[in-house]
Amino acid sequence: MTRRDPDxxxxxxxxxxxxxxxxxxxxDDRVLDRLPGYLPADxxxxxxxxxxxxxxxxxxxxxxxxxxxxVVERDPDLAAFLREExxxxxxxxxxxxxxxxxxxxxLPAFTGSVSNLPYGASSEFCFRLLPxxxxxxxxxxxxxxERMAADPGEDDYGRLxxxxxxxxxxxxxxxxxxxxxxxxxxxxxxxxxxxxxxxxYEVDEAAFMALVRGVFTQRRKTMRNAxxxxxxxxxxxxxxxxxxxxxxxxxGRRAGNVTPAEFAELARLATEVTEVRPx
Numbered sequence: 646m647t648r649r650d651p652d653x654x655x656x657x658x659x660x661x662x663x664x665x666x667x668x669x670x671x672x673d674d675r676v677l678d679r680l681p682g683y684l685p686a687d688x689x690x691x692x693x694x695x696x697x698x699x700x701x702x703x704x705x706x707x708x709x710x711x712x713x714x715x716v717v718e719r720d721p722d723l724a725a726f727l728r729e730e731x732x733x734x735x736x737x738x739x740x741x742x743x744x745x746x747x748x749x750x751x752l753p754a755f756t757g758s759v760s761n762l763p764y765g766a767s768s769e770f771c772f773r774l775l776p777x778x779x780x781x782x783x784x785x786x787x788x789x790x791e792r793m794a795a796d797p798g799e800d801d802y803g804r805l806x807x808x809x810x811x812x813x814x815x816x817x818x819x820x821x822x823x824x825x826x827x828x829x830x831x832x833x834x835x836x837x838x839x840x841x842x843x844x845x846y847e848v849d850e851a852a853f854m855a856l857v858r859g860v861f862t863q864r865r866k867t868m869r870n871a872x873x874x875x876x877x878x879x880x881x882x883x884x885x886x887x888x889x890x891x892x893x894x895x896x897g898r899r900a901g902n903v904t905p906a907e908f909a910e911l912a913r914l915a916t917e918v919t920e921v922r923p924x
Contacts, residue, residue, distance in 0.1 A: 648674065648677075648678070648704055648705065648708065649700065649701070649704040649730075650674075651670065651671065651672040651673075651674065651677065651699070651701035652672055652827075654699040654700050654701055654704075654730065655670055655672070655699045655827070657699075657726075657730065658699040658700075658722075658723065658726045658730075660699065660722070660723065661828075662826075662827055662828045664828055664830070667763040667764055667765040667766075668698075668763075669826040669827070669828060669829070669830050670698050670699060670701070670826060670827050671698075671701055671702065671761050671784065671825060671826055672701065672825065672826065672827045673821070673824070673825035673826075676819070676821055676825050676836075677701050677702055677704075677705050678705060679819065680702060680705065680759055680782060680784070680836065681705050681706050681708075681709035681710075681759055681782075682709070683759070683782040683818050683819075683836060683838050684757045684759055684780055684782050684838075685757070685780050685840070686710075687756075688756045688757030688779065688780040689709065689710040689712045689756065689757060690712045690713065690756045691712060691713045691714075691715065691753065691754070691755045691756045691757075692706050692710075692712060692713070692714050692715070692755065692756070692757055692758065692759055693714075693715050693717070693752065693753065693755035693757070693758040693759075693760070694706060694714060694715070694716045694717070694758070694759060694760050695717050695747040695758065695760040695762060695770065696717070696718060696719075696747070696760060696761060696762060696763060697716035697717070697718040697723065697724075697727050697742065698718070698723060698761070699723065699726065699727075699730075700726070700727050700730050700731060702759065702760075702761060703716055703727060703731060703740070704731075706759060707731070707734050707739060707740065711739075712739075712756075713738075713739055713740070713741070714734075714739065714740050714741075715740075715741045715742075715743060715753045715755065716740070716741070716742050716743065717743045717745060717746075717747040717750065717752070718742060718743070718744060719744070719745060719746045719747070721744055724742050724743075724744035727742045728742045741753070747770065747773075748766065748769050748770065748773060752777075755777075755779060756779060756780075757779050757780040757781070757782075758774060758779060758780075758781050758782070758783070759781075759782040759783075760781075760782075760783055760784065761784040762783055762784060762785060764785065764786045764789070764830070764832075767785050767786065767789050768789075768805065770783075771783070771793070771805070771808075771809065772808065775808070775809060775812040775813060775839065776812060778812065778841040779841060780838070780839065780840055780841065781813070781837075781838070781839040782818075782836060782837070782838050782839075783836070783837050783839070784821065784834055784835075784836055785834065785835055785836075785837055786830075786832050786833075786834060786835075787820060787821075787832060787833040787834055787835040788832065789805075790817050790834075790835035790836075790837045791817070791835070792805045792806060793805055793806060793809045793815050793837055794806070794809075794815045794816060794817050794837065797901070797902055797903060797904050798901065798902050799901075800901075802901050803861055803864065803900075803901065804857055804858060804861040807857050807861075807905050807908060808854065808857065809839065810905050811844055811853070811905050811909075812839070812841060812842075812844075813839035813840055813841045813842060814839070814840045814842055815837060815838070815839050816837070816838055817835050817836070817837055818836050818837070818838045819835065819836040820833060820834070820835045820836075821833065821834040821835060821836065822834075844905065844906075844909070845906060846905075846906050846909040846910065846913075847909075847913075848909040848912050848913055849912065849913070849916055849921075851923045852879075852880070852912045852915060852916055852921045852923055853908060853909055853912040854923070855878060855879045855880050855921075855923035855924065856872075856879045856881070856908060856911060856912045856915065857900075857908050858878055858879075859871070859872075859875030859876075859877075859878035859879040860872060860875060860879075860900045860903075861900050862875060862878065863875060863900075864899060864900045864901055865899065866899065867896065867897055867898065867899060868891075868895060868896045868897070868898055868899065868900060868903065868911075869888050869896040869897065871899075871900060872884050872887060872888055872891075872896075872911075873885065873888060877924075878924065879915075879921070879923065880921050880922040880923040880924055881915050881919060881921050882919045882921065882922070883918070883919040884919075886918045886919045887911070887914060887915045887918055887919060890914055890917075890918045891911055891914055895907060895911070
């Protein structure tokens with residue numbers, strides 16, 4: 646099957662990317678062809694694409710399997726263009742185009758997502774998609790992707806790494822140069838694959854996330870001081886009681902050297918020895 650040329654799609658749509666609106670169209674055929682292949686085959690029954698743009702990736706997703714594709718596009722003109730350009734797939738019941746903001750609208754019960762996300766809102770999109778527990782293939786700013794995939798002790802390890810690692814195994818499967826986009830962004834990009842899995846620990850998610858969010862605001866301090874100084878974020882009523890009950894060696898380390906499992910254990914301990922009311 647002949648793939649649609651991304652430059653021709655852009656011309657037919659009559660649009661140009663707008664860097665001020667974080668709008669960069671992926672135009673490299675080779676990258677577009679590879680993206681659907683990073684999604685596990687058993688996750689292709691209903692693929693969610695956030696930010697369809699002019700349809701370069703939509704075209705590849707429809708061609709990659711016989712499954713259903715839902716595209717969420719916030720630009721009314723582009724949403725209308727996608728419905729017209731892919732009218733055959735829409736009429737066949739293989740494609741739905743939802744006009745709206747993917748951070749606010751209801752998402753379908755998708756089996757996997759392949760998306761070229763707006764870089765300025767990457768955190769918000771990831772924190773919405775990861776809890777869904779579905780395989781994700783996401784085009785992101787390289788620096789953001791490296792933070793997502795970082796391990797404890799690495800410079801890039803932070804709140805994003807812990808949160809992503811709580812929900813999934815995360816790996817960078819490809820780096821992408823600015824020349825793959827039009828207009829070219831000022832940064833390199835990377836494709837991240839997130840394969841969901843259950844964590845090896847049980848934890849109150851709200852308490853866990855609030856604790857992680859808090860201590861990483863003071864990542865240069867020891868955990869002992871970070872826990873004490875961030876009760877307004879973590880919601881821990883008696884931080885001193887938590888510090889006293891926790892492992893002394895753990896309290897002497899910094900957040901960047903603490904594993905997700907250790908954060909979970911600390912959050913569990915906090916709920917046992919004191920009240921926790923995450924904001």
